[in-house]
Amino acid sequence: KVRELTNRSRSISMEERISRLNRYLMGWMGYFRIASAKKHCERFDQWIRRRLRMCLWxxxxRVRTRLRELRALGVPDWAAFRMANSRRGAWEMSRNTNNALPTSYWEAKGLKSLLSRYLELC
Known part of the structure; x- marks a missing residue:
C-alpha cells in the first residue's frame, strides 16, 4: 500500500501524497503498537523518506527545474549542477539528495514519523 501511495507515476501533489500516507501509516501503527518493532519503524521511516525523495525528483x-530547486534547498552550485545533470534514475538520485532533503524538511511538510508514533504509543 505504501508503494502504491508513493508511486512516482501517480500525478498527485506532494501535500496530498503526504496526507494520504500519514492517514494510512498512523492507522497501521495503531494496529501494530503492541509489537516490539522500534528498529523496523526506524528503517521503514528511512525507506518512506527515500520514496518521497524519489517522487520529488x-x-x-527538467535539468533547469532540478538546478533551481536544489539551489533553493541550499546545495552548493557545483554539487547542484552535477546532480541536476546526472543521468541516473530517480531511485538512485533519491540517495544522493538525502542531505538536501533531510528529515526536518519532511517534518516541515507534515510527514509524521512512525518511530515517534511508536514511542508515543508504547
Whole structure:
C-alpha cells in the first residue's frame, strides 16, 4: 500500500501524497503498537523518506527545474549542477539528495514519523 501511495507515476501533489500516507501509516501503527518493532519503524521511516525523495525528483522533470530547486534547498552550485545533470534514475538520485532533503524538511511538510508514533504509543 505504501508503494502504491508513493508511486512516482501517480500525478498527485506532494501535500496530498503526504496526507494520504500519514492517514494510512498512523492507522497501521495503531494496529501494530503492541509489537516490539522500534528498529523496523526506524528503517521503514528511512525507506518512506527515500520514496518521497524519489517522487520529488521525478516531479522535477527538467535539468533547469532540478538546478533551481536544489539551489533553493541550499546545495552548493557545483554539487547542484552535477546532480541536476546526472543521468541516473530517480531511485538512485533519491540517495544522493538525502542531505538536501533531510528529515526536518519532511517534518516541515507534515510527514509524521512512525518511530515517534511508536514511542508515543508504547
Amino acid at each position: 521525478k516531479q522535477w522533470k
